[in-house]
Amino acid sequence: MRWSQLYAPTLRQDPADAEAASHRLLVRAGFVRQLMAGHYSLLPLAVRVRTKVIEVIREEMARIGAQEFVLPAMHPADLWRRSGRWEAMGEEMFRLADRRGADVALGMTHEEVIASVAAELGSYRQLPQLWYQFQTKFRDEPRPRSGLIRVREFTMKDSYSLDLDEAGLDRSFDLHHGAYRRIFERLGIPAIAVEASSGNMGGSDSVEFMCPSEAGEDLVVRCPAGDYAANVEKAVSRLAPVADGPGPDEPERFDTPHARTIEELTVQHGVPADRQIKTLVYVLDGRLTLVLMRGDHALVEQKLADATGAVAVRPAHPEEIVDALGAHPGSLGAVTATLPAGHDLPVLADEALRGRRDMTTGANTDGVHVRGVDIARDIAVERWADLREVRAGEPCPRCGHALEVVSAIEVGHIFKLGRRYTEALGVRVLGPDGSKITPIMGSYGIGVERAIAAIVESHHDEAGIVWPVGVGPFDVAVVLLNPGDEATRSAAEEIYRTLGAAGAEVILDDRDERPGAKFKDVELIGIPYRVTVGKRGVDAGTVEIRTRATGEDATVPIAEAAGHVAELLKG
Known part of the structure; x- marks a missing residue:
C-alpha cells in the first residue's frame, strides 16, 4: 500500500x-x-x-x-x-x-x-x-x-x-x-x-x-x-461484626420534621448511618417490594434481580410509594407495627442487617422515625440476600486483605x-x-x-496509538524523504518490496509532505516500526529504523534494513 x-x-x-x-x-x-x-x-x-x-x-x-x-x-x-x-x-x-x-x-x-x-x-x-x-x-x-x-x-x-x-x-x-x-x-x-x-x-x-x-x-x-x-x-466482602446494645422493649417513635435523608438524620438527631435502616421501594415484575439496606450501604440493582429472579426491576414512582405506604421517601420503614393495615408488601433485607438491634428507620408517617428497632423482632423479613455494593478498603472474602x-x-x-x-x-x-x-x-x-x-x-501515548505488533493496520511504514531524489526513491522502493515479499504488512509513505508531518502521522496511527529513507542517509549507505513502542532508533545499512525489521517483527 x-x-x-x-x-x-x-x-x-x-x-x-x-x-x-x-x-x-x-x-x-x-x-x-x-x-x-x-x-x-x-x-x-x-x-x-x-x-x-x-x-x-x-x-x-x-x-x-x-x-x-x-x-x-x-x-x-x-x-x-x-x-x-x-x-x-x-x-x-x-x-x-x-x-x-x-x-x-x-x-x-x-x-x-x-x-x-x-x-x-x-x-x-x-x-x-x-x-x-x-x-x-x-x-x-x-x-x-x-x-x-x-x-x-x-x-x-x-x-x-x-x-x-x-x-x-x-x-x-x-x-x-x-x-x-x-x-x-x-x-x-x-x-x-x-x-x-x-x-x-x-x-x-x-x-x-x-x-x-x-x-x-x-x-x-x-x-x-x-x-x-x-x-x-x-x-462480596467481609464486614466487621457489630456489637449492638439490647435497645428498648419495643420501637419508639420520635419526630424528625426536617430529616429526610440518611445524612440529615445523622446530623440533626445523632443517629450514625450504620445504625439506620434505609427502606427502598422497588417494583419487581410488577409487584411493589420493600428493600432494606444499612444506611451507609448502597444497593446493587443487579444483585436484587439475581436474588429474586425478577426480570423487570425498577424503583417505584413517588406516587406508587405514597399510595402504598402513606408517606414519602425519607420517612419509610418496614417495622410491622407501622406498615398500613392489610399491606401486601414483601420485605427483602441485605445480609448486613441480619441480627441487628437498636436500629432506626422511618415510621411511614412524614416527619417521623422509630428507634430501638430489633430486626428479628419487629420486621417480617421474607428473604435475606447479599444486596450491597462492596467498597474499596473492605476485607477480601478469601484472605481479609483490603480490596481495591x-x-x-x-x-x-x-x-x-x-x-x-x-x-x-x-x-x-x-x-x-x-x-x-x-x-x-x-x-x-x-x-x-x-x-x-x-x-x-491500553497502548497509547501523547503522540498517538501504539499498536502491538500483529494488530496494527500495518507492521512497518517506509517513510520516503526527498522523493525527488532518484537514489533515495529507489532505496525506499527496494526496502518496501523486500519487506512485502517477506510477508510484512508495509506501507510506503510516498507523499510530497514535510518530514515532520509524515513522522507525526506514523506516530499518531501507531505503526510499530518506521524505516526512514532520506538522501543524507542513502548517501552514507544507511537508513534509520525506529521502534514506536520504545522510541529507540537504529541506523543500519540499506541492504540489511529489511532483514533487521523482519527480525524485530519476530519479537
Whole structure:
C-alpha cells in the first residue's frame, strides 16, 4: 500500500466530544467517523485492524474445535416470545414490523436463533457442538458514549456450546475460558477474569474478562494480595461484626420534621448511618417490594434481580410509594407495627442487617422515625440476600486483605446458560438409552470493536496509538524523504518490496509532505516500526529504523534494513 493512495484523514486537533483516549485517537488517526450517536463508520485503517482481531479470535475458536456460522441479524418475535425475552429485553431491543405486519427485532444476541438451529440435532452422538459467528448486533443504548466502547451497532463474536450434561458444559466452558485468555494475550489486552452476574441471559456460572481502564464503565473489585476478582454487581466482602446494645422493649417513635435523608438524620438527631435502616421501594415484575439496606450501604440493582429472579426491576414512582405506604421517601420503614393495615408488601433485607438491634428507620408517617428497632423482632423479613455494593478498603472474602475497586472495560463474557433456551425452543436429542434429553447450553461473547478500543486504551501515548505488533493496520511504514531524489526513491522502493515479499504488512509513505508531518502521522496511527529513507542517509549507505513502542532508533545499512525489521517483527 502506498500512502498516496490511502484514505486516512488524520486530524491535528482532538475532537471536541471525545473523552476516552481510544475515542479521541481513533477519530484523530483516521480510523473511524461517527454517523450518529452510537453508530460509527470504520474507515480503511480500522477495517485492517478489525480483520486482524477477527483472525486471532477465529484461530483460537478453531483451536478448541468450534465451527463458524453466519446467522441472521433480524429475528422473528416468536422466537424471543418463546424464550420469554421479548418483553424482558425492554427498550434496548430494536423492534419493528415488516410489510405484512409481523413483529421482528434486530438481534441483540443469538441464543434463540442457535437453539432453533439446534432443533435439528437428533442424537447424543452429535454432541458436543461448539458454534460461533461474527455478526452485527444492535442495542438501543440510552446513552452511547466513549466512541467504540458503548455503541448501538457493533460486531460480536458470539459462540454457543451444546452438551449432553453438566460435565460436558463444564468442559466447553473451560475451553472457552482458556481460548479467551489466549485471545486477549495475543491482542495485547491486559484482561482479568472476574466473577460476574449472568443478568438477563440467565444461567449459573458467569465470568467477565475486564480490561482495567479509566474509560471503563464497569467497576471491578479485586484483591491485590490474592486471586479474588469480581464485577461490583457480584462482588462480596467481609464486614466487621457489630456489637449492638439490647435497645428498648419495643420501637419508639420520635419526630424528625426536617430529616429526610440518611445524612440529615445523622446530623440533626445523632443517629450514625450504620445504625439506620434505609427502606427502598422497588417494583419487581410488577409487584411493589420493600428493600432494606444499612444506611451507609448502597444497593446493587443487579444483585436484587439475581436474588429474586425478577426480570423487570425498577424503583417505584413517588406516587406508587405514597399510595402504598402513606408517606414519602425519607420517612419509610418496614417495622410491622407501622406498615398500613392489610399491606401486601414483601420485605427483602441485605445480609448486613441480619441480627441487628437498636436500629432506626422511618415510621411511614412524614416527619417521623422509630428507634430501638430489633430486626428479628419487629420486621417480617421474607428473604435475606447479599444486596450491597462492596467498597474499596473492605476485607477480601478469601484472605481479609483490603480490596481495591478499579474501572474497567468488559471485553468478553462467558456464561453457563443451562437449558432455558433449549427447553423453550424444544431442542431434544435421543440419549444412549433412547430417552429424550434436552441439551445444555453455554454462551460466550467478545465485542470486536470494543476490543479494538481496549487495545488503544491500553497502548497509547501523547503522540498517538501504539499498536502491538500483529494488530496494527500495518507492521512497518517506509517513510520516503526527498522523493525527488532518484537514489533515495529507489532505496525506499527496494526496502518496501523486500519487506512485502517477506510477508510484512508495509506501507510506503510516498507523499510530497514535510518530514515532520509524515513522522507525526506514523506516530499518531501507531505503526510499530518506521524505516526512514532520506538522501543524507542513502548517501552514507544507511537508513534509520525506529521502534514506536520504545522510541529507540537504529541506523543500519540499506541492504540489511529489511532483514533487521523482519527480525524485530519476530519479537
